[in-house]
Amino acid sequence: MSEHIVSPKIYVAVFLALLVFTGLTYGIALINLGPLNPLVAIVIAMIKSLLVILFFMHVKYSPKMTKVTIISGFFFLIILLGLSMTDYISRPWAGSTPKAAQTDAPRQ
Amino acid sequence: MSDSQTAVHVLKHHFRDMEQQNETAGFGMWLFLVTEIMFFGGLFCAYLIYRYLYFDSFAAASSTIDVKWGAINTAVLICSSLTMAMAVHSAALGKRKALVAFLVLTIILGSMFLGIKAKEYYDKFEENHVPGPNYHFIVEPEMTQHFHAIDQAKTEIFFSLYFIMTGLHATHMVVGFGLLVWLIIASMKGKFSPGYYSPVEMVGLYWHFVDIVWIWLFPLLYLISRHH
Numbered sequence: 635m636s637e638h639i640v641s642p643k644i645y646v647a648v649f650l651a652l653l654v655f656t657g658l659t660y661g662i663a664l665i666n667l668g669p670l671n672p673l674v675a676i677v678i679a680m681i682k683s684l685l686v687i688l689f690f691m692h693v694k695y696s697p698k699m700t701k702v703t704i705i706s707g708f709f710f711l712i713i714l715l716g717l718s719m720t721d722y723i724s725r726p727w728a729g730s731t732p733k734a735a736q737t738d739a740p741r742q
Numbered sequence: 743m744s745d746s747q748t749a750v751h752v753l754k755h756h757f758r759d760m761e762q763q764n765e766t767a768g769f770g771m772w773l774f775l776v777t778e779i780m781f782f783g784g785l786f787c788a789y790l791i792y793r794y795l796y797f798d799s800f801a802a803a804s805s806t807i808d809v810k811w812g813a814i815n816t817a818v819l820i821c822s823s824l825t826m827a828m829a830v831h832s833a834a835l836g837k838r839k840a841l842v843a844f845l846v847l848t849i850i851l852g853s854m855f856l857g858i859k860a861k862e863y864y865d866k867f868e869e870n871h872v873p874g875p876n877y878h879f880i881v882e883p884e885m886t887q888h889f890h891a892i893d894q895a896k897t898e899i900f901f902s903l904y905f906i907m908t909g910l911h912a913t914h915m916v917v918g919f920g921l922l923v924w925l926i927i928a929s930m931k932g933k934f935s936p937g938y939y940s941p942v943e944m945v946g947l948y949w950h951f952v953d954i955v956w957i958w959l960f961p962l963l964y965l966i967s968r969h970h
Contacts, residue, residue, distance in 0.1 A: 639834050640827075649824040656816045656960075660809065663965040671969065675961040682957045690827045690950045692943075697765055700772050707776030711783045718787050722794055 638695035648689045655682050752938040760937060767940045771947050782955055785910065789903050789962060792896075798889035799896030801967035803879065806871065807904075808862070812964040815858050816956065822851035823953040829925075830946040833939035838929060841942070845926045848949065852915055852922075859912055866901070873902045888970045904963050911959060914952045921945045 659678040667674065688694040693704060757763035793800045829844035870878040879897040886892065925945055928934065934942060 640831065642828060642831060645824060645827045645831070649820060652820045652823075653817060656813065656820065659961050660813055660965065663961070663968040666969040671967070675965060679958050679961055683954045686823065686950050686954050686957070690823055690953075691947055696768060699765075700769055703769065703772045703776060707772075707779045711779055714780070714783050715787055715790060719790055719794070722791050 638692070640689065640692065640695070644689055648685050651685055652682055764940055764943075767944060768947075771944045775947065775951050778951060782907075782910070785903070785907050786958070786962075789907065792899050792903065793962075793966070796891075796893065796896035796899065798891040799893050800900045802881065802885045802889045802892045803871075803897040803900035803904075804963060804966035805885065805968065805970075806869070806879075807964055808865065809964050809968065811858050811862050812960050815855050816960045818851055818855045818858070819953050819956050822848050822855070823950055825851060826946050826949045830939070830943050833929070833934050833942040834936055836936040838932065838934075841929050841934070842926055845922055845929065849919060849922050849926075852919060856912060856915060859908065863905075866905075871901050873898050873905065877901070884970075888967070907959055907963065911952065911955050914955070918945070918949055918952060921948065 655678050659675055662674050662678075663671065665671075687704070693701060753760055753763060757766065825844045825847040829841055829848060832838075832840035832844055866872050870876050877898050879894045881892050881894070922945065925942055928941065
């Protein structure tokens with residue numbers, strides 16, 4: 635096959651990095667960082683996904699066509715999640731702490 | 743048998759050469775995986791919306807799950823991704839025995855994952871945390887200290903998403919077992935060579951994709967708010 639053969643050393647390094655990040659995401663979840671907690675969890679999961687995609691799935695060495703296909707997939711996923719969430723977040727009456735709804739109540 | 747002879751044997755007539763055939767296989771597999779991203783994406787979207795709307799109930803429900811098993815399972819699945827990557831590597835080098843060994847290891851690690859998952863599901867049944875007529879969520883006093891708006895009906899939404907998302911993930915793993923068994927039989931028959939191992943590579947892509955789904959499910963379902 636024409637593609638690049640990845641050295642097992644790289645696989646083992648990626649594997650160890652994935653284990654370290656798993657420990658890290660658990661450890662950081664136990665520390666109170668306020669709104670940063672979910673952000674850190676998402677960033678770590680993104681790094682882990684990227685490591686798996688680039689090295690285990692050989693995308694780093696794949697043709698451009700494959701890369702564009704994958705990027706388009708995640709692009710539409712971000713549209714799905716992003717547009718749905720901007721809708722819900724911008725509803726003043728929604729959310730677990732509906733501050734706007736509480737302040738509105740006495741007016742009626 | 744030399745590589746070129748094998749290549750002639752496995753090259754389908756509608757492809758120019760092996761390189762084009764392999765690239766097409768990879769492209770097609772990724773198109774399928776993109777549909778899988780959107781398939782799971784719908785569930786992730788539902789999860790995000792309900793987590794935003796009922797955060798306190800979600801955090802309280804998530805805190806009743808035993809993180810230990812989720813963390814062990816994450817490690818087990820990462821190990822299985824390594825053995826799968828090594829299986830593809832062995833196939834590319836034409837090491838048949840190593841290929842079979844790594845595929846078998848991948849199945850064993852996958853079974854360990856599902857075994858632990860079954861134990862977790864059993865615990866959920868014991869605790870009456872399975873959505874349905876017997877669903878019952880006890881709000882502990884320490885939960886109400888941190889989360890003020892816990893609603894039993896909303897915790898049931900969390901567990902519905904928990905079972906659908908982990909269940910769909912587990913279903914994908916069962917499909918993966920079928921594919922791995924097929925690969926093991928084919929590789930024992932000597933169907934693969936350094937010139938032709940696309941099926942191993944494509945199943946590898948599928949297996950790693952399932953691993954990535956779990957990489958997201960672990961923090962989202964197990965670690966919503968653990969710092970109390």
